Amino acid sequence: MNAxxxxxxxxxxEEIAERLIPLVGSLYRxxxxxxxxxxxxxxxxDPTAIIKAHKYARKFDGASALxxxxxxxxxxxxxxxxxxxxxxxxxxxxxxxxxxxxxxEEFLRGxxxxxxxxxxxxxxxxxxxxxYGFGRIGRLLARxxxxxxxxxxxxxxxxxxxxxxxxxxxRRASLLRRDSVHGPFAGSIGLDWENNALIVNGNxxxxxxxxxxxxxxxxxxxxxxxVVIDNTGKxxxxxxxxxxxxxxxASKVILTAPGKGSIPNIVFGVNHQExxxxxxxxxxxxxxxxxxxxxxxxxEDQFGIVSGHLETVHAYTNDQNLTDNxxxxxxxxxxxxxxxxxxxxxxxxxxxxxxxxxxxKLTGSAIRVPTPNVSLAxxxxxxxxxxxxxxxxxxxxxxxxxxxxxxxxxxxxxxxVVSIDQVGNDH
Numbered sequence: 001m002n003a004x005x006x007x008x009x010x011x012x013x014e015e016i017a018e019r020l021i022p023l024v025g026s027l028y029r030x031x032x033x034x035x036x037x038x039x040x041x042x043x044x045x046d047p048t049a050i051i052k053a054h055k056y057a058r059k060f061d062g063a064s065a066l067x068x069x070x071x072x073x074x075x076x077x078x079x080x081x082x083x084x085x086x087x088x089x090x091x092x093x094x095x096x097x098x099x100x101x102x103x104x105e106e107f108l109r110g111x112x113x114x115x116x117x118x119x120x121x122x123x124x125x126x127x128x129x130x131x132y133g134f135g136r137i138g139r140l141l142a143r144x145x146x147x148x149x150x151x152x153x154x155x156x157x158x159x160x161x162x163x164x165x166x167x168x169x170x171r172r173a174s175l176l177r178r179d180s181v182h183g184p185f186a187g188s189i190g191l192d193w194e195n196n197a198l199i200v201n202g203n204x205x206x207x208x209x210x211x212x213x214x215x216x217x218x219x220x221x222x223x224x225x226x227v228v229i230d231n232t233g234k235x236x237x238x239x240x241x242x243x244x245x246x247x248x249x250a251s252k253v254i255l256t257a258p259g260k261g262s263i264p265n266i267v268f269g270v271n272h273q274e275x276x277x278x279x280x281x282x283x284x285x286x287x288x289x290x291x292x293x294x295x296x297x298x299x300e301d302q303f304g305i306v307s308g309h310l311e312t313v314h315a316y317t318n319d320q321n322l323t324d325n326x327x328x329x330x331x332x333x334x335x336x337x338x339x340x341x342x343x344x345x346x347x348x349x350x351x352x353x354x355x356x357x358x359x360x361k362l363t364g365s366a367i368r369v370p371t372p373n374v375s376l377a378x379x380x381x382x383x384x385x386x387x388x389x390x391x392x393x394x395x396x397x398x399x400x401x402x403x404x405x406x407x408x409x410x411x412x413x414x415x416x417v418v419s420i421d422q423v424g425n426d427h
Contacts, residue, residue, distance in 0.1 A: 013068055017048075021045075024043055026079055027079060028150055031082070032122065032150055033085060033086055034088070035075060037066060037071070037091040038056060038057050038402075044147060054068050059397075074090050074094060074108065077105050077108055086112075126155070128156060128158045128226040128227070129145060129155050130158060130226045131161070132228050132229065133230065134160050139175060141256075142160070143176070157205055158205065159218065164210075164211070172198070173198055182423065187200065187201040188200070208221065225251045228253050229253075229256060230253060230254070230256065233256070233257045235255075236263075238263055245281075252279075252281070253281045256284050258283055259281075265282075265285045265354060266354075268284075268290075271354050286350060287375065288350075289347055289351060291377050292310055293350075294409050296351055296379070298396065298405060299379075299392070300357060302395050309365070310364040310378070310379060311364075311367075313366075313369055316336035316368050316370065320336035321334070321335060338370060342367055346364075347366070349364075396409065397411045397413075407427060
């Protein structure tokens with residue numbers, strides 16, 4: 001193509017992408033359907049991101065990008081099918097449809113038979129969610145919960161609990177609105193001073209003050225049967241986290257750090273099947289554990305692991321000092337922004353808890369480095385099955401494209417990728 005043809009091709013695709021936005025939004029809000037292209041979500045994306053998602057498909061579906069006109073036809077037809085809430089990968093649907101000889105609606109009714117004509121909510125009523133703590137993790141969770149609220153019939157952020165520090169509503173809103181790493185919040189934040197609440201994209205989020213989890217009466221704020229997400233890290237055992245269950249209106253607790261004792265440590269996609277209705281306290285494990293366990297699982301399942309060492313190069317955290325200052329752990333006395341700090345990690349033992357087949361096979365070490373976000377884990381593994389680098393990379397590419405861990409594992413072969421390129425990656 002000549003220069004003018006390239007430009008016309010781009011504007012044509014941009015026009016289709018602009019038409020796709022309300023269609024994707026309608027499926028999401030009215031039906032609870034999340035539309036993806038080989039794992040890349042189209043929900044809440046701008047035209048350029050939608051075009052890039054279709055271009056991404058060429059890694060998996062031949063030499064060319066996915067045809068956006070086909071996507072428009074598929075999504076327009078899906079809206080007429082009264083679908084139940086689900087994740088639908090239109091990239092895979094289009095690939096399969098090209099080899100069929102039936103009309104599009106008939107094909108989609110067959111492929112999506114389990115959710116066709118079953119419009120409705122997953123839950124009888126929205127589940128109340130409370131954030132206990134509003135630091136780095138808490139604010140990012142707030143962004144995610146609001147971004148994924150959809151039609152409001154699933155999980156809804158109802159309150160944030162913090163320690164009393166005076167009239168701090170405005171400052172809390174400011175920290176949610178602006179983030180030095182992740183940039184500005186993509187939405188609207190209003191302040192209800194009279195009710196001490198944030199209005200975040202239409203979600204009324206009450207700011208509650210407490211010094212201990214069992215002090216709170218959530219029912220006084222219209223909150224019932226709530227899932228409390230403790231992101232403070234202050235309590236990590238059953239006794240401490242059990243204080244949340246003494247609060248009126250709370251029924252379950254999720255810890256955003258490794259749990260101690262008998263608390264189940266869950267890596268979603270790997271061992272989430274272990275969660276039962278009678279479990280009231282669970283841990284979402286550590287960031288490192290969530291990073292390394294999914295690839296360890298697919299490597300263990302395909303090739304087997306005899307032994308291995310996990311070397312974590314970890315971004316500094318709020319626990320460290322900006323300048324040299326006292327810390328209970330000697331090396332963390334030193335400035336996080338100026339030093340490589342050798343530290344301990346429980347990633348190896350935590351990985352074995354999520355994958356019992358690796359028990360006793362892994363060791364681990366960690367270094368904190370002067371970067372505020374994105375960490376690196378180097379897996380040095382001895383495999384049971386003789387294989388090549390190409391075979392291993394191809395297997396990881398395939399599981400990133402299609403499989404139960406598609407949401408946990410991303411894949412790239414770009415030789416120039418560095419850590420900052422992964423900021424905001426939602427895997």
